[in-house]
Amino acid sequence: MLEINNLSSGYGDVQVLRGISLSVAEGEVVSIVGANGAGKSTLVRTIMGTLPATAGSVALNGQTITGKPAHEIARLGIAQVMEGRRLFNHMTVEDNLLIGGDVLRDKKRSRDNLDWVYYLFPKLKERRKQLARSFSGGEQQMLAIGRALMTGPKLLLLDEPSIGLAPIMVETVFEKLPEINARGITIFLVEQDVQRSLSLATRGYVLEHGEIVLSGSGQELLQNDGLRKAYLGI
């Protein structure tokens, strides 16, 4: 579904991604793990077209998307939950969700997606008339995921959904991912929480200083000695 070939990008003179190659098949949950500054968010931005690639390519279902504007990439069925979330704080929870659904230009599908999002996150339904800014960090994360799902994506990119959340909220957010995946949505998860994200992943890649240094099934990686020492301290 997603094919990344020899992808490089950076900021000004600073190269961050150094020839990344990876693939995501339809139906998978693929995790990219790596330390602070490894280039995880840079990878997400380069896939989404908000940061231009300096070399290499990204293809979605065989179609090259490198160089396409971000909104066009979104319309091809990739939704992104960004680090820092970016909600419309002055709008209600429900309006934030409905704006996500607008890209479908299909009221019925938008309504169906809204029902599903409310089923996944009942708290969003309970509090649908409240302003987004009244939400806690964890609740805002749910809302950001909900809004991404409203666009009816085939591929969901999540950039560190656990960041800044209390453990119980991390649990709530992570336990929904298999349910989202079961609905036929492929998941590409970028995380610092190595244990949790690899436990959930069909496959994973380890990113260090802008390069993929290790890959395998989630379980294989969790049993890898180097990875355990470097990321789990065991």
Ligand SMILES: Nc1ncnc2c1ncn2[C@@H]1O[C@H](COP(=O)(O)OP(=O)(O)OP(=O)(O)O)[C@@H](O)[C@H]1O
């Ligand atoms: N807008 C920017 N301008 C210049 N350099 C940047 C910018 N954003 C990130 N960088 C640099 O690029 C490198 C990779 O950053 P990136 O945000 O991709 O890391 P990350 O793996 O997402 O880290 P974290 O886990 O902390 O979110 C870092 O050295 C960072 O300082």
Ligand SMILES: [Mg+2]
């Ligand atoms: Mg990041």
